[in-house]
Amino acid sequence: MKKLILTLGLIAGLNSLYAEDGTVKITPSKELKLRQELKAYIEKLIEDFNTADPVKYKSYYHIPHAKVSTTEVEWISDNNIPLVDFDKLRTTGWVKSTANEIEVMYASDEKALVRLNFSRINKDGEAIVTTNAIYTLTKINNKWGISVLFVGANDLPLN
Numbered sequence: 001m002k003k004l005i006l007t008l009g010l011i012a013g014l015n016s017l018y019a020e021d022g023t024v025k026i027t028p029s030k031e032l033k034l035r036q037e038l039k040a041y042i043e044k045l046i047e048d049f050n051t052a053d054p055v056k057y058k059s060y061y062h063i064p065h066a067k068v069s070t071t072e073v074e075w076i077s078d079n080n081i082p083l084v085d086f087d088k089l090r091t092t093g094w095v096k097s098t099a100n101e102i103e104v105m106y107a108s109d110e111k112a113l114v115r116l117n118f119s120r121i122n123k124d125g126e127a128i129v130t131t132n133a134i135y136t137l138t139k140i141n142n143k144w145g146i147s148v149l150f151v152g153a154n155d156l157p158l159n
Helices: 002-015 028-049 054-058 086-090
Strands: 061-068 073-076 096-107 111-121 127-140 143-151
Touching (some): 028 054, 028 096, 028 111, 028 127, 028 143
Antiparallel strands (some): 061 073, 096 111, 111 127, 127 143
């Protein structure tokens, strides 16, 4: 199911890259700017995640959005429920998260796919877990936000 959702999302994203006549819709310089903007967005998301402020972290998401972290797709539509239980996260030994690699897989004016390889780090500076997350971002009312979050690790407590 996860592979199907990601494949469909990737195909839709790639199809929107081309105009009806087969030409690329955005110029290389504009695409580079978008890629830099999206990479900075994810870097800031990690920085703000590390503050353990649930309101600040939630500001990166559109509500509603979908989360795929198990075999079930979770639809997040209640703006009053925190996306992360930071107290629970700390019980795993987590003190911060670090971005190992950020890859903008696709970028257009209104949609993007970004892969983040990240690690959760304990007080000794050791990685507790390293995994990938794939973010489907959409720009609504001129604001980027996460519409779909796919997390690769099976045992990655968030809420």
